[in-house]
Amino acid sequence: MRSPQLLEKAIGLVEQFAICNRCLGRQFAWLSTNSTNESRGYSLKLAISMIADQMYKMGEKERGLAILQDLARNGMFSPAVTLCKKYGSDIEHKERCQLCAHGDLSIFEGIPLIVERAIIESKGYEFDTFLVGSSMVKSLEELNEEIQGKFGLVHAETLKSDFNRELGKQLSDKMDWTVNFERPDIVIFYDMKNDRVEIRSNPVFIYGRYCKLVRGIPQSRWDCKICKGKGCGECGGTGRNYPDSISEYISIPIQEALKGTRFKFHAAGREDVDVLMLGNGRPFVVEITKPRTRHPDFEVLTRTINSHAHGKIKVHSLELTTRKKLQSLKTSASETVKEYRALIHISGEVSAVTLQEAMERLTGATLDQRTPHRVSHRRSDLVRKKQVFEVRLVKKDAHTVDGFFKVQGGTYVKELISGDDGRTSPSLTEMLGTECKCVELNVTAVHS
Ligand SMILES: [Zn+2]
Numbered sequence: 506m507r508s509p510q511l512l513e514k515a516i517g518l519v520e521q522f523a524i525c526n527r528c529l530g531r532q533f534a535w536l537s538t539n540s541t542n543e544s545r546g547y548s549l550k551l552a553i554s555m556i557a558d559q560m561y562k563m564g565e566k567e568r569g570l571a572i573l574q575d576l577a578r579n580g581m582f583s584p585a586v587t588l589c590k591k592y593g594s595d596i597e598h599k600e601r602c603q604l605c606a607h608g609d610l611s612i613f614e615g616i617p618l619i620v621e622r623a624i625i626e627s628k629g630y631e632f633d634t635f636l637v638g639s640s641m642v643k644s645l646e647e648l649n650e651e652i653q654g655k656f657g658l659v660h661a662e663t664l665k666s667d668f669n670r671e672l673g674k675q676l677s678d679k680m681d682w683t684v685n686f687e688r689p690d691i692v693i694f695y696d697m698k699n700d701r702v703e704i705r706s707n708p709v710f711i712y713g714r715y716c717k718l719v720r721g722i723p724q725s726r727w728d729c730k731i732c733k734g735k736g737c738g739e740c741g742g743t744g745r746n747y748p749d750s751i752s753e754y755i756s757i758p759i760q761e762a763l764k765g766t767r768f769k770f771h772a773a774g775r776e777d778v779d780v781l782m783l784g785n786g787r788p789f790v791v792e793i794t795k796p797r798t799r800h801p802d803f804e805v806l807t808r809t810i811n812s813h814a815h816g817k818i819k820v821h822s823l824e825l826t827t828r829k830k831l832q833s834l835k836t837s838a839s840e841t842v843k844e845y846r847a848l849i850h851i852s853g854e855v856s857a858v859t860l861q862e863a864m865e866r867l868t869g870a871t872l873d874q875r876t877p878h879r880v881s882h883r884r885s886d887l888v889r890k891k892q893v894f895e896v897r898l899v900k901k902d903a904h905t906v907d908g909f910f911k912v913q914g915g916t917y918v919k920e921l922i923s924g925d926d927g928r929t930s931p932s933l934t935e936m937l938g939t940e941c942k943c944v945e946l947n948v949t950a951v952h953s
């Protein structure tokens with residue numbers, strides 16, 4: 506039979522520690538749920554008191570009285586105080602529970618005040634859901650863990666979990682706020698040691714698509730190599746190679762609208778500085794750190810971004826998204842299909858038949874593409890297999906060809922044209938037997 510073992514553990518606890526109802530009940534929290542730790546603790550104390558009284562009356566007077574005295578003193582259990590008095594033993598109960606007292610109060614008695622402070626702190630934040638977090642005072646947490654180990658209390662709840670749950674409950678009761686365990690908008694964090702209430706606002710993720718309508722803008726801010734952003738003679742004191750970037754045009758207005766502290770710009774791949782991004786645009790996600798608002802007016806935001814960018818870039822389809830979507834945007838970048846238009850310069854003379862042959866042989870080809878010379882400083886040197894889905898070539902004049910390329914994401918199209926000294930094969934240069942060079946390139950579609 507297991508129940509006496511449970512009661513023996515409870516009697517042992519009351520013998521050794523000043524312990525309140527809640528803290529006693531917490532040691533058995535996962536037994537008979539749909540109750541509270543407070544009532545579990547009270548019920549255990551009442552059962553112990555009844556057993557001890559029975560002992561006292563049935564010939565185990567000394568042992569029975571000893572248990573009643575522990576229950577009165579350590580257990581702070583008033584029925585036991587009364588019984589002891591009746592049996593001629595005046596017992597003063599202790600003032601504080603050893604398992605939850607911090608300063609003059611129980612940490613649980615301190616909760617209503619923390620609730621008030623959390624409400625004030627949270628006033629500057631817009632949120633729909635919240636979660637409570639906390640750090641306990643070390644000595645209390647350690648004592649609780651030590652007791653649970655020593656008594657083998659396998660169905661106990663931790664002090665922190667009990668505290669967080671109570672704080673969360675009082676907050677949602679008072680404010681009608683909704684708890685969300687997986688993705689709360691904010692975490693109300695209580696640092697017990699330093700008695701500090703903090704609001705930790707989780708990031709907001711905003712999805713959209715951008716078009717780049719002029720050449721010469723890098724996707725992300727490009728710091729001057731020489732001064733690393735500090736400003737030097739080489740960069741005219743600006744600290745950067747290019748005055749603007751797509752990520753800043755898009756992210757800064759979003760950060761301002763959400764009143765965040767920082768932004769991170771993520772896109773499904775990137776085009777070179779001199780390449781346009783046309784068609785339906787390239788998908789991106791902007792991550793805003795510590796936002797104070799979470800529901801921007803996307804129509805207004807779209808207009809703000811587009812007007813601040815002076816027609817250089819354009820965004821559309823802005824909407825809220827999740828971290829999960831951001832991850833799939835990143836991982837699927839090489840699985841997407843992209844379309845390009847290229848203006849190609851051809852050195853030698855090429856017949857219409859040769860051009861037709863090259864078109865047919867490149868369509869459906871698998872490229873072996875070694876990391877191009879021009880990016881080898883930032884990407885590891887390896888050979889990637891890339892799929893070419895479609896190539897169309899139209900002769901404009903003796904040395905100029907208009908090219909259309911539909912390829913797997915991550916393909917270097919400039920090198921598919923030039924061959925990059927044999928590092929990309931097959932290539933247009935290889936097929937035509939004369940040097941080809943991409944003069945102008947536009948991305949016309951990113952399918953995802
Ligand atoms: Zn306690």
Ligand SMILES: [Zn+2]
Nearest residue numbers: 729732737740
């Ligand atoms: Zn510089």
